Amino acid sequence: MSSIQQLNSPTGTETRSRGRWLALGVLVLAVLLVAVDATVLGLATPALSEDLKPSGTQLLWIGDIYSFVIAGLLVSMGSLGDRIGRKKLLLTGAAAFGAVSVLNAYATSPEMMIVARALLGVAGATLMPSTLALIRNIFHDPKERSLAIGIWGATASAGAAVGPVVGGALLQHFWWGSVFLINLPVMIALVVVGIKLLPESKNPVAGPWDLVSVGLSLVGVISVVYAVKEVATHGVTWEVAATAALGAGALYAFVRRQFGLSSPLLDMRLFKHRGFSGAVLADLLTVFGLSGLVFFLSQFLQLVQGRDPLEAGLAELPAAIGAVVTGLIAGRYARRYSVRTIVAGGLGAIGLALAVLTLIHKESGYPLLGAALLVVGLGAGFSFTVTADVILSSVPKEQAGSASAVSETAYELGAALGIALLGSIVTGVYQSFTAPASVAGPVADAAHESLGGAVEAAKALDPHTAEVMVGAAQDAFVDGLRLASGVGAAVLLATAAAAWFLLKGQRLQDGVEH
Numbered sequence: 001m002s003s004i005q006q007l008n009s010p011t012g013t014e015t016r017s018r019g020r021w022l023a024l025g026v027l028v029l030a031v032l033l034v035a036v037d038a039t040v041l042g043l044a045t046p047a048l049s050e051d052l053k054p055s056g057t058q059l060l061w062i063g064d065i066y067s068f069v070i071a072g073l074l075v076s077m078g079s080l081g082d083r084i085g086r087k088k089l090l091l092t093g094a095a096a097f098g099a100v101s102v103l104n105a106y107a108t109s110p111e112m113m114i115v116a117r118a119l120l121g122v123a124g125a126t127l128m129p130s131t132l133a134l135i136r137n138i139f140h141d142p143k144e145r146s147l148a149i150g151i152w153g154a155t156a157s158a159g160a161a162v163g164p165v166v167g168g169a170l171l172q173h174f175w176w177g178s179v180f181l182i183n184l185p186v187m188i189a190l191v192v193v194g195i196k197l198l199p200e201s202k203n204p205v206a207g208p209w210d211l212v213s214v215g216l217s218l219v220g221v222i223s224v225v226y227a228v229k230e231v232a233t234h235g236v237t238w239e240v241a242a243t244a245a246l247g248a249g250a251l252y253a254f255v256r257r258q259f260g261l262s263s264p265l266l267d268m269r270l271f272k273h274r275g276f277s278g279a280v281l282a283d284l285l286t287v288f289g290l291s292g293l294v295f296f297l298s299q300f301l302q303l304v305q306g307r308d309p310l311e312a313g314l315a316e317l318p319a320a321i322g323a324v325v326t327g328l329i330a331g332r333y334a335r336r337y338s339v340r341t342i343v344a345g346g347l348g349a350i351g352l353a354l355a356v357l358t359l360i361h362k363e364s365g366y367p368l369l370g371a372a373l374l375v376v377g378l379g380a381g382f383s384f385t386v387t388a389d390v391i392l393s394s395v396p397k398e399q400a401g402s403a404s405a406v407s408e409t410a411y412e413l414g415a416a417l418g419i420a421l422l423g424s425i426v427t428g429v430y431q432s433f434t435a436p437a438s439v440a441g442p443v444a445d446a447a448h449e450s451l452g453g454a455v456e457a458a459k460a461l462d463p464h465t466a467e468v469m470v471g472a473a474q475d476a477f478v479d480g481l482r483l484a485s486g487v488g489a490a491v492l493l494a495t496a497a498a499a500w501f502l503l504k505g506q507r508l509q510d511g512v513e514h
Helices: 002-008 015-051 056-084 087-106 110-124 127-138 144-174 183-197 211-234 236-258 268-272 272-306 309-315 316-338 339-359 366-393 397-430 441-450 450-461 461-503
Strands: none
Touching: 002 087, 002 110, 002 127, 002 272, 015 056, 015 087, 015 110, 015 144, 015 272, 015 366, 015 450, 056 087, 056 110, 056 127, 056 211, 056 441, 087 110, 087 127, 087 183, 110 127, 110 211, 110 272, 127 366, 127 397, 144 316, 183 366, 183 397, 211 272, 211 397, 236 268, 268 272, 268 397, 272 309, 272 366, 272 397, 272 450, 272 461, 309 316, 309 366, 316 366, 339 366, 339 461, 366 397, 441 450, 450 461
């Protein structure tokens, strides 16, 4: 009997139980891989800025190109996994992810770093849909699946905690590129153990992989997100309008093509399920509201409050701890109360915590920030775990890859848009600060590119002038961060209200599948 047959067989309970939980242990390594990479970038940004000297626009591209590419490819990769096998795609992507991490570590220019991050996005697009799809096919008991999804989500949060702490320790002793090399041992363990433990699964009647749909999806998503980013940064131009029109046209053609294919890349009928659509929308808007804040938080802790990288990493732990705790119990509470109560409540908690962060200033004590981060984590653990469960439970297991890809696309698209729009708010407010009149033009221009640039430029000035310029830059950065937190809070509270209505009557499954 094959490994997948053993896992799906109704007999041999002890073997099935041991096998599926060991398989889950392998899957969460992939989640850890992606989560660690996402968090260490923010922590390494100050050192990276000092070494590579990116412009403000290049710095934003370094931060969001990874999400742009992932968002453009997730649906295609989720559908590919349904066709060629989710295990095969996962292990291939993990090996590529580790190899490209080395390229990130040794980037020597902003342009090279942007390209390396884009390639990492291609590899990363294979990982997350495959892990969730395999969970959907391995765990047939809905209560066990809820716990498995909770562990999956908790691992992502743990990775968010491990990344800054380990990355901070590395940054104190090595160069910034070392934070990407921590991916290698995780990748090696995932591939070696996954070959033996993971069962293969795919859709036996998925049909051919439509390359035209792949191209339309990629062009559409990346063009639209790029246009939004450019409008937020530079305003409306003919070039941006043309890019937006290209993206919208490609996405329209993609949707039309899916309805005409006997084996679509993405079954658009999934969106007729109100629970599925509501959960996807909640994920997108939640990540949008959080991502811009998270991207700049490490810079606040290091460049404004003067913490070293390890201390900054430890300061962000409460969010991960909160998400781990609530992620493990979210399914149980969603069944006891209701899906919409848990999701809307979690989103509302995040919104209130972000509202509190509008009160921060340069000298804010850690208790305020730590408490807000803890509440953010608690709310995120509840909402993300339950929405992932709703999305997976809404579709037949044969379409798990496509459904997981839609979920992850919403997540990555929200992250890209959040960094682009909320990040542009921070950057726009920051660039309005006034440098001392005695500061030469080129030095002032470098200082206005980014806060890291201001700290670096100040080294060429006399101590008093440097202190005045850096102080003004820090004040402007905090002003931008407060404004972005307020916008994020408004988005999250509105999303909580929308989730309350969209998820009305939605329940998690209870009966065991056969």
